Amino acid sequence: MDDAVKIRILNEAAALFGSKGYRNVTLSELATRLGMSKKTLYQYFSGKEEIAEAVLDLTLQAIASGIAERMQQAGSGDPLQILQTTFEHIKNEIVKLHPLFLEDIQKYVPRLWTRLEMFRSRQLMFLEQLLKQAMQAGRIRQVDTSLVTAIMLECIQHIVKPDFAAKHEAPIMQVADTLFSLFLDGLRID
Numbered sequence: 001m002d003d004a005v006k007i008r009i010l011n012e013a014a015a016l017f018g019s020k021g022y023r024n025v026t027l028s029e030l031a032t033r034l035g036m037s038k039k040t041l042y043q044y045f046s047g048k049e050e051i052a053e054a055v056l057d058l059t060l061q062a063i064a065s066g067i068a069e070r071m072q073q074a075g076s077g078d079p080l081q082i083l084q085t086t087f088e089h090i091k092n093e094i095v096k097l098h099p100l101f102l103e104d105i106q107k108y109v110p111r112l113w114t115r116l117e118m119f120r121s122r123q124l125m126f127l128e129q130l131l132k133q134a135m136q137a138g139r140i141r142q143v144d145t146s147l148v149t150a151i152m153l154e155c156i157q158h159i160v161k162p163d164f165a166a167k168h169e170a171p172i173m174q175v176a177d178t179l180f181s182l183f184l185d186g187l188r189i190d
Contacts, residue, residue, distance in 0.1 A: 006044050014055045018098030063093045071126050079133035087180050099172050103162035140187040
């Protein structure tokens, strides 16, 4: 199959999901915007849910790649700076997934939302390693890094969500920034 066509489908789908959410996008509309038939779409994807999963996967792969790069730096750089740049990277990738799309995924495709939550859980395990390094370097106070990591992960999974952001009339990125600031400032010694 032609990867360029597949990427074109995913880019257009991401734009539609961002502007209309998952629920309000039809394969007919996507095919029309792409100038192709629904039959052609089905040559690449089995349906809308698979397209949404592929759109999500692109972002998750970019996040995982960025985290892997930063984990390689973990032994030689300032752990708090690495933590900061890692969260910035994650935020810059997540912003590509429009909150309307994420909200619809959470409500209407719980399997994908669960997958996103599991991804967050796996990728944030590097946090404990960086916290231990920061503690050894005297950059943060003495804490139980396992507990702090678990608390941070729980906060992310329960607070950095479209429904929480909407309830508090705040952009999801503001929620993430606030949580990270509270977290980091509460640990920092200097």
